[in-house]
Each structure stands twice: as structure tokens, then as C-alpha cells.
Amino acid sequence: MGRRTQELGRFTDVALLVLVSLAEGQKHGYRMIQDIEEFSGTALEPGTLYGALMRLEERGWIEPVTSAERRKPYRITPSGQDALTEQLATLRRIEQAGARRTGVAWGLG
Structure with a gap:
């Protein structure tokens, strides 16, 4: 029996999410939190975001x-x-290796 994604925990790196958000253009923290949730489904707490911004x-x-x-x-x-x-x-590269190893083909349903 497979585990649901939510049970596996968070697989995201906050720094990567911030960089992806800012690649679209400058944003303040609250807008980044909204954007990140929109494109990734990851809800960040302000403390998590601001720690990443500092780093x-x-x-x-x-x-x-x-x-x-x-x-x-x-x-x-x-x-x-x-x-x-x-x-x-x-x-x-990770995604491609995972797709090869599991037989998952993105975009096919």
C-alpha cells in the first residue's frame, strides 16, 4: 500500500522556492509566501521565509x-x-532518474 504525499513530509527547499519566486521579479515577503503557495502548494510560515531570506x-x-x-x-x-x-x-537529473526507475511519464494520464 502506497503512502500519500502528505504523509511523506515536505520535500521542498525553502531557498529554492524563494529563488524561483524572485526569478519572476522582485517581491516582498508576504507576496513571496503567496506566490510560493500558488506555484508549489507549499505554505510557508513567515519565520521560515525570513530565515531563508537572511541566508x-x-x-x-x-x-x-x-x-x-x-x-x-x-x-x-x-x-x-x-x-x-x-x-x-x-x-x-533527479526527476529523470526517478521517472526512468519508476516508469512514471509526466503529462500522461
């Missing part, structure tokens, strides 16, 4: 954008874009 900023993968508003928007940096591209290529 990504320390790595130089994102940076704050000057804004007159109270909310602080961020954008992905060129090195963040490079890190995202590399991580997506790794995920693609």
Missing part, C-alpha cells in the same frame, strides 16, 4: 530593493540566478 542575502543570491513602502522587496542577483539554474539542472 540567501548573506550568500549574495538575493538583495533588498530600495522602497518607500514599509514592506521590503527583494530581487534575485546574477549569482542567485546562476545558483538557481544549477539547482534546477540537478532537480531535472
Whole structure:
């Protein structure tokens, strides 16, 4: 008997989700939380998001954008874009290996 996805726990990396969100354009934290839930189905708590933002900023993968508003928007940096591209290529290799090994073909139903 197979386990349902929800029972397996979370398989997402918050940093990757943030980079994917910011690849579309600059966003403040609340908008990132909404966007990430929309495209991935992952509901992040603010503390989880802001911890990831701090780590990504320390790595130089994102940076704050000057804004007159109270909310602080961020954008992905060129090195963040490079890190995202590399991580997506790794995920693609993992997905392809998993599909080969399990016989799962995406898009077929």
C-alpha cells in the first residue's frame, strides 16, 4: 500500500522556492509566501521565509530593493540566478532518474 504525499513530509527547499519566486521579479515577503503557495502548494510560515531570506542575502543570491513602502522587496542577483539554474539542472537529473526507475511519464494520464 502506497503512502500519500502528505504523509511523506515536505520535500521542498525553502531557498529554492524563494529563488524561483524572485526569478519572476522582485517581491516582498508576504507576496513571496503567496506566490510560493500558488506555484508549489507549499505554505510557508513567515519565520521560515525570513530565515531563508537572511541566508540567501548573506550568500549574495538575493538583495533588498530600495522602497518607500514599509514592506521590503527583494530581487534575485546574477549569482542567485546562476545558483538557481544549477539547482534546477540537478532537480531535472533527479526527476529523470526517478521517472526512468519508476516508469512514471509526466503529462500522461
